Amino acid sequence: MILKIIGVFIAIVAYSVIIETPRRFLWLSGLVSAVGGAVFVVCNEAWRMDMVLASFWSALGIALLSHIFARAFRAPVTLFLVAGILPTVPGAGMYRTVYYLILGDASMSSFYLTQTLEVAGVIALAIFLMDSVSRIFLKRDVGTQPWTKERNMDKKQEEK
Amino acid sequence: MDTAVLAGEIMQRSGAETYRVEDTMSHIMRKSHATRIETSAFTTMLLVSLQEEGRQPLTVVRRVHKRGMNLDRIVHVNEISRKLCGDSLSLEEAYAELKAIEQESQKLYRPITYQAATLLTVIGFAVFFGGTWLDIIGGGIVGAVLVGINLLGKKLRFNNVFQDISASIGIxxxxxxxxxxxxxxxxxxxxxxxxxxxxxxxxAITNAVRDTLMGDYLSGAARILEAFMQAAAVAVGIGVGIVIASALIGEKVLL
Structure with missing residues (x-):
């Protein structure tokens, strides 16, 4: 299990290089995804959760950590989120859908197709949820949020 | 105005979210004394307009052709625009810096690092999916094929979809x-x-969700389509690969 988490850490640090993350953020985005991978492995294997539910918790953890890191290091959220979310993206489901399609096993194929779409939807839901929650609770944090800056700008203009 | 459009163009080309692009542009535009500012970004286009007292309104349209992912540039432009709005950078300096970013042909890491990174990503995921040593070595070899096809595709100027298809056939x-x-x-x-x-x-999935959430339905829909195209390309590639292999080797491949 620890080996798996190290694996995902290495994979995501490497992937961050491909999408040109600045050097000082490489390890952080690796850390985000390692936490996500750990959540997934624990949920899926130790607690025997369904694949879809495990993906949800994993994506939720990744999104939360991305938001916290983005505030703490004053960087765009995308920086951590894009790389971090990769381990939960249903590559396995995609492969199995096609595999069973070619094998001629229509029921298995449509099962995996549904699962793939569900996981994708669940990832979307997790990101959506975390974005909304962070907007409520982290509002007064540093000026990374567009509207806090905007409000200040408006005040400045009025003063002028 | 030029500064704003340039900043927007760089960000859009680097795969930033739509609201971030619009927001950055309108912040920079506020440095002018215009009475009304409108900025609007789509996945493939930027529209910026400003109006000053007693003058004709000014509008600039930019078509965004090439899009890729470059987080470094997003971070850079973000910092510049923040400095500019905090008055620690003049407009001319900001423009010069943005121009420098745009023309920067050198990438952040050395070319060999990218290829090594692709290889490591594949190997890392092989570990994550519970592979044995044999699977990890196999992953390394498959990753090398992926790197080779990527290099070939860059040389022959494949478009994105075809690149994905051929890479997954190879895999x-x-x-x-x-x-x-x-x-x-x-x-x-x-x-x-x-x-x-x-x-x-x-x-594509991440950006699609975030764009849609911010109310940029047009960009969101475009990104969702992008995600589906990529997924379909990979799926088709894998399918074709399996079919070719089973034609060459025989039906027992699939068992």
């Missing part, structure tokens, strides 16, 4: 050949799935 073929002739204990599924992980549309 599927190589995986099956390895399984058939070299490591017959290898778990084919693990190897192929790790191979396609660098190609799956993680970025």
């Amino acid at each position: 599927a073929l190589m995986g099956i050949i390895l399984k058939q002739y070299v490591f017959w204990n290898m778990n084919l599924e693990t190897v192929i799935i790790s191979g396609i992980m660098p190609l799956v549309p993680g970025i």
Whole structure:
């Protein structure tokens, strides 16, 4: 299990290089995804959760950590989120859908197709949820949020 | 105005979210004394307009052609625009810096690092999906095929979809050949799935959700389509790869 988490850490640090993350953020985005991978492995294997539910918790953890890191290091959220979310993206489901399609096993194929779409939807839901929650609770944090800056700008203009 | 459009163009081309692009542009535009500012960004286009007292309104339209992912540039432009709005950078300086970013042909890391990174991504995922040593070695070989096809595609100027299709054909073929002739204990599924992980549309899904959430339905829809295209390309590639392999080797490949 620890080996798996190290694996995902290495994979995501490497992937961050491909999408040109600045050097000082490489390890952080690796850390985000390692936490996500750990959540997934624990949920899926130790607690025997369904694949879809495990993906949800994993994506939720990744999104939360991305938001916290983005505030703490004053960087765009995308920086951590894009790389971090990769381990939960249903590559396995995609492969199995096609595999069973070619094998001629229509029921298995449509099962995996549904699962793939569900996981994708669940990832979307997790990101959506975390974005909304962070907007409520982290509002007064540093000026990374567009509207806090905007409000200040408006005040400045009025003063002028 | 030029500064704003340039900043927007760089960000849009680097794969930033739509609201971030619009926001950055309108912040920079506020440095002018215009009475009314409108900025609007789509996945493939930027529209900026400003109106000053007693003058004709001014509008600039930019078509965004090439899009890729470059987080470094997003971070850079973000910092510049923040400095500019905090008055620690003049407009001319900001423009010069943005121009420098735009013309920067040198990438952040050395070319060899990118290829090594692709390889490591595949190997890392092979570990994550519970691969044995054999699977990890197989993943390394499949990753090398992926790197080779990427390089070839860049040289022959493939478009994105075709690039994805040919890469996943290569991955599927190589995986099956390895399984058939070299490591017959290898778990084919693990190897192929790790191979396609660098190609799956993680970025497109993330950006699609965030754009849609911010109310940019047009860009959101475009990104969702992008995600589906990428997923379909990978799926078609894997399918074609398996079919070719089973035609060459025989039906027993699929078992």
